[in-house]
Amino acid sequence: MSCGKLVFDTGPLSSFAVVARLDLLEAVCAGHGSWPLSVQCELRAGARAKPALAGILDAAFLGAPEVLEHPADLLEAELLRLRLAGSSLSQRHNRGEAEAIFLARRRRGVFVSEDRDARVLAAGELGHGRVVGTPDLLVRAVRMGLVGPEGARNVHRAMLAAGRRPGHLRAARLAD
Amino acid sequence: MKAVSQHELGERVADARRGKGWTQGELAARVGLTQTSVSRIETGGRAVSSLELAELAEVLGVSVLDLLRSGQRPMLAIAARLGHFRDPGAVDRALGRAEALIRLDELLDSVLGPSPPGGSAASGGSAAVRRGEVGRGPAVDQGRRLAGQVRQALRLGDGPLGPLPEVLEERLRLDVDFSPLPEAVDGLCVSVGDRALVLVGSSKPSSRQRFTLAHELAHYLVDDLDPLYVDERGVRARSVAEMRANAFAAHLLMPEPGVRAAIEGFTDDAERAVRVALTFGTSVSAAAYQLGNLGLLPDSVRDRLTQAGSRPLLMRYALPSDWQQDESGRGRLRPPSRLYRRATLAFRRGLIGLEPIAELLQRPDRDQLRQELEDAGLAPDEEPFTAAGPDGLDEIFEEMAPGR
Numbered sequence: 255m256s257c258g259k260l261v262f263d264t265g266p267l268s269s270f271a272v273v274a275r276l277d278l279l280e281a282v283c284a285g286h287g288s289w290p291l292s293v294q295c296e297l298r299a300g301a302r303a304k305p306a307l308a309g310i311l312d313a314a315f316l317g318a319p320e321v322l323e324h325p326a327d328l329l330e331a332e333l334l335r336l337r338l339a340g341s342s343l344s345q346r347h348n349r350g351e352a353e354a355i356f357l358a359r360r361r362r363g364v365f366v367s368e369d370r371d372a373r374v375l376a377a378g379e380l381g382h383g384r385v386v387g388t389p390d391l392l393v394r395a396v397r398m399g400l401v402g403p404e405g406a407r408n409v410h411r412a413m414l415a416a417g418r419r420p421g422h423l424r425a426a427r428l429a430d
Numbered sequence: 431m432k433a434v435s436q437h438e439l440g441e442r443v444a445d446a447r448r449g450k451g452w453t454q455g456e457l458a459a460r461v462g463l464t465q466t467s468v469s470r471i472e473t474g475g476r477a478v479s480s481l482e483l484a485e486l487a488e489v490l491g492v493s494v495l496d497l498l499r500s501g502q503r504p505m506l507a508i509a510a511r512l513g514h515f516r517d518p519g520a521v522d523r524a525l526g527r528a529e530a531l532i533r534l535d536e537l538l539d540s541v542l543g544p545s546p547p548g549g550s551a552a553s554g555g556s557a558a559v560r561r562g563e564v565g566r567g568p569a570v571d572q573g574r575r576l577a578g579q580v581r582q583a584l585r586l587g588d589g590p591l592g593p594l595p596e597v598l599e600e601r602l603r604l605d606v607d608f609s610p611l612p613e614a615v616d617g618l619c620v621s622v623g624d625r626a627l628v629l630v631g632s633s634k635p636s637s638r639q640r641f642t643l644a645h646e647l648a649h650y651l652v653d654d655l656d657p658l659y660v661d662e663r664g665v666r667a668r669s670v671a672e673m674r675a676n677a678f679a680a681h682l683l684m685p686e687p688g689v690r691a692a693i694e695g696f697t698d699d700a701e702r703a704v705r706v707a708l709t710f711g712t713s714v715s716a717a718a719y720q721l722g723n724l725g726l727l728p729d730s731v732r733d734r735l736t737q738a739g740s741r742p743l744l745m746r747y748a749l750p751s752d753w754q755q756d757e758s759g760r761g762r763l764r765p766p767s768r769l770y771r772r773a774t775l776a777f778r779r780g781l782i783g784l785e786p787i788a789e790l791l792q793r794p795d796r797d798q799l800r801q802e803l804e805d806a807g808l809a810p811d812e813e814p815f816t817a818a819g820p821d822g823l824d825e826i827f828e829e830m831a832p833g834r
Contacts, residue, residue, distance in 0.1 A: 323477035329433040329498040340786035341533040345484045371783030374810050378780045
């Protein structure tokens with residue numbers, strides 16, 4: 255049962271899915287992962303063009319996607335979204351990031367994202383250290399003994415080779 | 431900012447649907463819901479998910495924010511200056527840019543706190559120029575008087591004005607934006623609450639942009655904005671407000687004493703018009719009209735010069751580069767400086783993302799823009815914001831451990 259404190263944006267889920275290492279992500283999350291419905295919908299749309307993403311749609315470890323319905327919650331999430339997307343783009347743009355930040359803020363959780371602007375904005379909203387990226391999860395996996403440093407590097411390289419931009423994985427961190 | 435209730439949200443969806451002239455079934459088909467679902471949403475009997483709401487808003491042509499926030503948004507008051515040809519809907523399309531800028535201003539208010547529009551209060555410009563007072567008499571006289579008042583209040587003398595956008599922003603607390611508007615729209619003045627914004631079409635030569643800006647300033651000062659005022663140039667629609675705004679623009683840009691000084695020593699009528707245009711940064715045509723209105727040019731000559739256009743006259747009486755300089759203004763974009771300063775401040779502090787800045791600057795090349803902002807020291811450094819990294823993650827997992 256997820257307690258949902260690691261709230262995922264689309265990016266990290268996509269990166270682990272395209273290299274078929276959702277098993278590693280599941281182990282790192284240790285029952286703490288969650289995702290908003292908008293992220294699931296973005297992944298579902300993405301899976302039509304990139305079938306490798308479909309695996310995440312069936313992953314049970316994130317639990318049922320969380321749905322924002324109360325107008326006050328919708329307004330808060332929309333204000334976050336506008337700070338990322340402005341008002342000229344489609345109103346679906348950056349919805350996943352905004353709702354994940356909203357949920358992480360609500361439950362004093364952690365926002366997991368590869369989007370640079372969303373990470374910076376979330377850090378201001380959630381407090382220092384409540385924002386992590388895909389490389390942080392890989393380092394965590396090494397520290398948990400789920401994979402060795404070279405294995406983590408290989409996963410990271412595979413993500414890059416698959417066209418993902420997971421962020422920089424510092425070798426020194428893996429060696430700690 | 432407070433949110434509406436679920437019931438009010440439903441009513442707003444219903445209002446927007448009726449505004450489109452659609453049945454519930456037609457709306458349902460467009461957003462992939464059942465008619466029953468739409469009916470229940472509209473009566474507040476069914477919650478709306480964020481994705482459904484985004485879909486509804488897109489289809490209905492409204493913003494999610496306007497559906498959700500309580501209270502009524504102040505109505506836009508508009509004055510538009512249209513070009514020679516008709517284009518129904520051009521003003522609505524031009525308003526899209528104004529709406530985007532006003533929304534960005536509201537967004538920045540929400541993260542940085544409110545900021546007075548335009549320049550600092552210390553400049554005292556708008557306090558000295560009182561709006562809505564033009565006196566009586568013919569429209570042309572009203573415009574001339576108002577221009578004189580503005581020049582006097584702002585201590586502008588009788589010489590050429592400097593860059594007009596800066597004068598309006600710093601001295602009169604207006605926001606000024608140069609954007610690609612529909613070809614039929616020269617300019618637009620928009621007022622929402624205490625925010626006032628002048629948009630100028632960037633596809634026109636500098637001299638025309640300048641005249642348009644002064645023309646729109648007249649609408650703002652005279653309060654021609656409420657509820658909707660659209661100028662249509664040409665004989666069919668020479669309203670009092672338009673004539674007043676044109677006279678104001680001409681006298682603000684080319685005051686009589688300055689014009690007389692500029693033509694001193696020149697006897698050729700065409701050369702006089704060119705001197706005035708070059709001195710005050712207007713088109714030769716606008717200069718010829720002003721000389722004619724001041725009794726310094728026969729009507730027949732004025733008409734001949736206005737039909738000739740600037741290029742041949744500048745080539746004959748000045749330099750080809752003068753015409754090129756005027757033309758170089760075409761396509762130059764300029765955002766309101768107050769919004770730019772606030773948006774970059776918010777970006778640097780990590781309060782907004784790159785996209786609102788790209789929207790403000792109308793830049794499609796996001797990576798290049800990000801690099802330019804970084805080079806200028808205007809981008810946030812990600813590390814201080816998110817430096818916890820794996821160590822922080824360890825702590826977070828410890829916090830999440832059972833029993834804590």
